[in-house]
């Protein structure tokens with residue numbers, strides 16, 4: 001899959017894009033959950049049937065991050081994660097449109113005429129509640145009429161799981177409550193984060209449980225504090241682990257920023273500066289303040305056994 005970054009208006013109307021006829025799924029797609037996947041897989045299917053390219057258009061940063069100016073709760077799937085998942089769904093090309101003030105003011109007509117049609121979009125595929133253009137003025141009907149004879153529009157109905165509509169906001173809520181099993185079901189995969197291993201307080205090794213402390217690569221949605229059974233991708237290897245996401249109340253009074261720290265079950269070696277992808281598979285328990293270090297150690301030992309059992 002190829003990724004093309006677009007900024008309106010400079011790059012859009014130029015011939016340099018070398019566009020070819022395509023089926024284009026359009027959306028924010030944060031989370032790339034089962035509902036999003038059904039939109040994208042519809043586009044891929046139509047593209048294969050009609051012998052054209054399967055494309056996706058998304059917007060970055062998240063419009064809410066731009067409009068709320070810093071008061072944004074974070075991404076379920078930052079760009080790098082989106083790219084990886086979309087490539088796996090069979091998408092040929094991903095257009096990432098820079099979402100900025102100017103882009104947010106585009107009318108529906110400009111969006112269709114200056115962006116979709118120059119990209120040779122033969123079919124636009126959108127979710128049932130798709131809105132576009134300044135303040136969401138455009139809907140599916142308007143998109144259809146703006147496409148005229150050049151572009152058709154396919155609308156994909158809501159994807160239901162156990163009778164409920166799969167949505168990013170519902171998944172965010174599940175993560176905040178540590179309901180990882182449900183979140184995984186709706187996402188179609190476990191929730192994951194990526195980070196670089198940084199130096200911590202060097203206490204882990206002294207208590208027999210070294211932990212790789214992660215500095216997250218992006219502004220992820222932060223799930224519930226507590227202990228998790230995790231799978232860790234380290235280069236080509238998949239390793240099992242147990243993670244604490246919290247403020248270590250046994251050692252610190254309030255005011256600490258939550259840290260992500262992972263103890264790998266079957267690993268010895270150095271991880272500093274390495275990148276890890278951590279899948280939060282199950283929530284084990286809440287973080288607690290222990291009366292002694294020994295009590296904490298025996299609890300961590302038990303957590304590691306629980307994680308091994310849950311991940312086997």
Ligand SMILES: Cc1cc2nc3c(=O)[nH]c(=O)nc-3n(C[C@H](O)[C@H](O)[C@H](O)COP(=O)(O)O)c2cc1C
Nearest residue numbers: 200201202203204211242244248249250287288303
């Ligand atoms: C599985 C696991 C569970 C943990 N649970 C708690 C906890 O409930 N309360 C707490 O204060 N610290 C908890 N910790 C954090 C430890 O206190 C921390 O790993 C230790 O202080 C080492 O920190 P360092 O990596 O910065 O050296 C946990 C760590 C792990 C790996």
Ligand SMILES: Nc1ncnc2c1ncn2[C@@H]1O[C@H](COP(=O)(O)OP(=O)(O)O)[C@@H](O)[C@H]1O
Nearest residue numbers: 199200201202204205210211212264270271272
């Ligand atoms: N099984 C393991 N799980 C996690 N990290 C490990 C493991 N074995 C060795 N390490 C290394 O030890 C470091 C963590 O040790 P620790 O004493 O907790 O130091 P820090 O406070 O800097 O995280 C990790 O960053 C990694 O380089």
